[in-house]
Amino acid sequence: MRGESGDVAALLRATALLSAASDESVAALAGSSKRRSLDREQVLFLAGSRATSVFAVASGSLRVFASGPGGAEPTLALLGPGDLVGELGVLDDVPRSTSVGALQRAEVIELPGRVFREVYAADPAIARRLVALLSARMRSLNDGFTDLASLDLGGRLAKFVLAEAERSNADVVRLSLTQAQLGQLLGGARQTVNQVMQGLERAGLVRIEGRTVRVLDREGLRMRSLTPGGKFA
Numbered sequence: 125m126r127g128e129s130g131d132v133a134a135l136l137r138a139t140a141l142l143s144a145a146s147d148e149s150v151a152a153l154a155g156s157s158k159r160r161s162l163d164r165e166q167v168l169f170l171a172g173s174r175a176t177s178v179f180a181v182a183s184g185s186l187r188v189f190a191s192g193p194g195g196a197e198p199t200l201a202l203l204g205p206g207d208l209v210g211e212l213g214v215l216d217d218v219p220r221s222t223s224v225g226a227l228q229r230a231e232v233i234e235l236p237g238r239v240f241r242e243v244y245a246a247d248p249a250i251a252r253r254l255v256a257l258l259s260a261r262m263r264s265l266n267d268g269f270t271d272l273a274s275l276d277l278g279g280r281l282a283k284f285v286l287a288e289a290e291r292s293n294a295d296v297v298r299l300s301l302t303q304a305q306l307g308q309l310l311g312g313a314r315q316t317v318n319q320v321m322q323g324l325e326r327a328g329l330v331r332i333e334g335r336t337v338r339v340l341d342r343e344g345l346r347m348r349s350l351t352p353g354g355k356f357a
Contacts, residue, residue, distance in 0.1 A: 132154040132157055132159075132233055133150050133151060133153075133154040135180060135182050135233060136150050136153055136154055136157075136180055136233065136235075137150055138205075138206050139180050139206055139207065139208045140206070140207075140208070140253070140257055141208050141211065141250065141253055141254060141257060142208070142250065142253075143253070144249040144250070144252070144253050145243070145247055145249055145250050145253075146247055146249065148247075149243045149246070149247040149250065152239060152242075152243055153235050153239060153240065153243055156235065156236050156239045157233050157234060157235050157236075158233075158234050159182070159231060159232075159233060159234075160179075160231070160232050160233075160234050161229070161230070161231050162184070162186075162225075162226035162229065162230045162231070162232065163226065163229055164226055164227070164228050164229055165225060165226060165227075166225060166226050167223060167224070167225040167226075168186065168209075168224040168225055168226065168232065169210065169220055169223065169224055170220065170223045171190065171191060171219075171220050171221060171222050171223045172219050172220060173219060173220050174219060174220075175210060175213025175214045175216075175217070175218065175219065175220055175237060176214070176236070176237045177210060177214070177234045177235060177236060177237055177240075178208060178209070178210045178211045178214050178234075178235040178237065178240045179208070179209050179210050179224075179232045179233065179234055179235070180206075180207070180208050180232060180233040180235065181203050181204060181205050181206065181207045181208075181209070181230065181231075181232055182205060182230075182231040182232060182233055183205055183230060183231045184204075184205075184226060184227070184228050184229055184230025184231060185202060185203065185204050185226070185227045185228055185230060185300045186202070186203040186204075186207075186209070186224050186225065186226055186227060186230060186232075187199045187200075187201070187202055187203070187224070187225060187227050187301070187305070188200045188201040188202075188203065188209070188222050188223070188224050189222065189223050189224070189225065190222055190223070191223065196308075197223075197308075198308040198309075199301065199305045199306075199308045199309040200222060200309075202227070202300070202301070202309075203224070204291075209224055210224075211240065211254070214237040214240055214241060215240075215241065215244060227300040227301065228300055275349070275351075277310060277311070277312040277316060277317070277320050278320045278323060278324065278348065279348060279349050279350070279351055280310045280311065280312075280349075281306075281310060281312075281317065281320050281321060281324065282324060282329065282345045282346075282348035282349040283345075283349035284306075284309070284310060285297055285324075285330060285337055285339065285345060286339070286342065286345045286346060286349055289339045289342070295338060295339040295340075295342075296336060296337075296338050296339070297336065297337045297338075297339065298335065298336050299335045299336070299337060302314075303317045303318055321337070324345075324348070327344070327348075328340060328341060328344070329341045329344045329345050329348060330345070
């Protein structure tokens with residue numbers, strides 16, 4: 125049991141929010157946590173539900189999504205190992221503002237909201253880190269709005285593929301999103317996403333292998349992601 129608690133503590137320490145937390149804070153959270161496994165497409169929590177826990181992604185991938193008219197569920201963000209989700213609802217004691225579900229089989233560490241609030245109140249380093257992360261989220265949202273206004277879908281898709289490759293430090297990107305979900309994330313229809321991806325392939329920037337995208341030219345993708353209107357796709 126002690127070894128398992130140590131593994132959980134290491135996972136929590138690897139999250140951006142808790143990276144600067146004291147050993148006592150991490151130990152308290154790890155000691156009260158429990159592991160949960162999620163099947164593909166299983167919902168972790170729904171918008172409007174009570175925020176009683178915070179979750180750290182240990183493996184797999186999750187998506188943050190909203191409920192739209194006609195049953196649409198546009199993807200707002202992707203989460204992977206090392207990401208924390210649900211902390212704002214717990215700290216503010218308000219219902220969940222978005223829904224979260226598994227894109228593929230995943231494992232999360234569930235942290236009780238009561239313990240998380242106690243640790244947050246007792247450890248100023250966590251509060252300081254949260255302010256920095258919220259600022260980064262706001263910049264990311266602003267960047268997303270700017271991309272929608274200034275880049276065509278090809279530029280946004282190139283930027284997404286490049287970011288995924290750099291995040292995993294590999295030239296092979298396994299797409300966990302369907303083309304419809306990718307279109308929702310980037311602001312384009314499923315058919316258009318497919319056409320634009322093929323355009324990137326024709327330009328020699330990527331090679332498509334089923335749901336895997338192999339990056340052939342990182343610098344070319346970077347240039348495409350900065351080019352409004354684009355000349356490659």
